[in-house]
Amino acid sequence: MALFSQKNLRRYGKPFVFALFLIPAVWLIYNWVQAYAGAPHDLGFNPQETSNRFTGDWALRILLLSLALTPLSLLTGSPRWILFRRMTGLFAFFYVCLHITSYIWLDMQFDWSELWTDVVKRIYITVGFTALLCLLPLAITSTAGWVRRLGAKRWQKLHKLVYAVGVLAVIHFIMMRKGFQFEPLIYGAVLAGLMVFRLPMVKSWLRRRTQQKPINAGV
Amino acid sequence: LQPLTYSKTAYNPGEDLTPEDAITSYNNFYEFGLDKSNPSENAWRLEPKPWSVKVSGMVDAPGDYAFEDLIDMKALEERIYRLRCVEGWSMVVPWIGVPLASVLKKLGPQSGAKYVAFETLADRDQMPGIRYPVLDWPYVEGLTLPEAMNELAFIAVGLYGKExxxxxxxxxxxxxxxxxGFKSIKSIVSIKLTDRKPATSWNKSASNEYGFYSNVNPEVDHPRWSQARERRIGEFSRRKTLMFNGYGEQVAHLYTGLDLEKNF
Known part of the structure; x- marks a missing residue:
């Protein structure tokens, strides 16, 4: 297991995962540059719709992945997963930012009056906007400095907001689809599954099983 | 796809046609899947020949009609129409077909008939999307009889000069x-004349979002997005949506005295 030692994971694992997380964004930006230049691209016949959906899908996937790391460390009895938790959370935020950029710039073209009507009148956008507002303080306080300033206890309490973000994001997705569709419900089921690991009962049972101490923030 | 013989008409907004590959590969046809690209990937399973349409209800000549008996292939005309999807995108499409009124006249609507109800094929073997309960299959749509008899209402059997x-x-x-666009029901297997307002699929699915009329109306928003603007496929910017999709001159009289905010 020396290959996956803390030291190796920090030195090589993190940059590698960082690069992986960038792939969808690079694909998207490359294709938009192509589209703008009038060159062939893979964004389809409605590039704005494609990039709204693409960035939303990746934001939600990475958010769910960030919520899977604590359960994974509980299940495997290894704290190494937590090394990647902050980066994963911040990448979820990054794709949320791309999602909003895509919507405000590419799709709505800075039509602020219509944008504001969207946020207040259309519930699924209100829900998405609320998710963003909840995610913002988590992104800001993601640094070691903020963990110190808030104290680990309060910091952890604040970061429980990510559960609300997850729920709001899934609702946003379900409401955005028409008719009865399974795909957003699958994301909802994954979220529900991950939330089971937050139940005190389940947590303490897993800890006893793997003889593990509670995981602290900022590992 | 066989080329068709047809006559040109004055039904032409004079705008750039949406490219054929966009019209034939960016589709909403949930019977073949939920992504826009699914219908063009999956619709090869559909067998459009032979085809028969069940005509029933308040008509003089009910029965099962073979496609060739319903559509006069010698009377085909081309009409270039705007198409506005409820999702906020639009196209300009060169359809080929016959006026719906000409088909209905042949069937002989009886005096009590007030509505026309249409139904799409719902065949699990030909349509992979049918196994998902996205909508209550089969897809159904309807028009008032005056709407159906309007000169613009059209039955298309061709596109870009071909089938x-x-x-x-x-x-x-x-x-x-x-x-x-969702009112323009596809792959029709049933036409029924009736005196009662027919159910329509999207209205059954979400009645607060989709009404019976569903006229293009930039002043009445869809609950989930504004209808004031639209993106013409192939264009970067969005353009203003026109009342009745720009066909007010031909159809506005159908709705005099009707509150279009309530009857959306």
Whole structure:
């Protein structure tokens, strides 16, 4: 297991995962540059719709992945997963930012009056906007400095907001689809599954099983 | 797809046609899947020949009609119409077909008939999307009889000079250009004249979002998005949506005295 030692994971694992997380964004930006230049691209016949959906899908996937790391460390009895938790959370935020950029710039073209009507009148956008507002303080306080300033206890309490973000994001997705569709419900089921690991009962049972101490923030 | 013989008409907004590959590969046809690209990938399973349409209800000549008996292939005309999807995108499409009124006249609507109800094929073997309960299959749509008899209401059997591709609703589909695209029901297997307002699929699915009329109306928003603007496929910017999709001159009189905010 020396290959996956803390030291190796920090030195090589993190940059590698960082690069992986960038792939969808690079694909998207490359294709938009192509589209703008009038060159062939893979964004389809409605590039704005494609990039709204693409960035939303990746934001939600990475958010769910960030919520899977604590359960994974509980299940495997290894704290190494937590090394990647902050980066994963911040990448979820990054794709949320791309999602909003895509919507405000590419799709709505800075039509602020219509944008504001969207946020207040259309519930699924209100829900998405609320998710963003909840995610913002988590992104800001993601640094070691903020963990110190808030104290680990309060910091952890604040970061429980990510559960609300997850729920709001899934609702946003379900409401955005028409008719009865399974795909957003699958994301909802994954979220529900991950939330089971937050139940005190389940947590303490897993800890006893793997003889593990509670995981602290900022590992 | 066989080329068709047809006459040109004055039904032409004079705008750039949406490219054929966009019209035939960016489709909403949930019977073939939920992504826009699914219909063009999956619709090869559909067998549009032979095809028969069940005509029933308040008509003089009910019965099962073979496609060739319903559509006069010698009377085909081309009409270039705008198509506005409720999702906020639009196209300009060169349809080929016959006026719906000419088909209905042949069937002989009886005096009590007030509505026309249409139904799409719902065949699990030909349509992989049917196994998912996205909507209550089969897809159903309807028009008032005056709407159906309006000069613009059209039955399309062709596109871009050829037979209509399966993903666009082969072998025959409705085109009502002043209404949102979902009213223009595809791959029709049943036409019924009735005195009662027919159920429509999207209204059954979400009645607060989709009304019976579903006329293109920039002043009445869809609950989930504004209808004031639209993106013409192939264009970067969005353009203003026109009342009745720009066909007010031909159809506005159908709705005099009707509160379009309530009857959306």
């Amino acid at each position: 209509i591709p399966n993903q666009n609703g082969a072998p025959l589909r409705l085109v009502v250009p002043w209404k949102y």
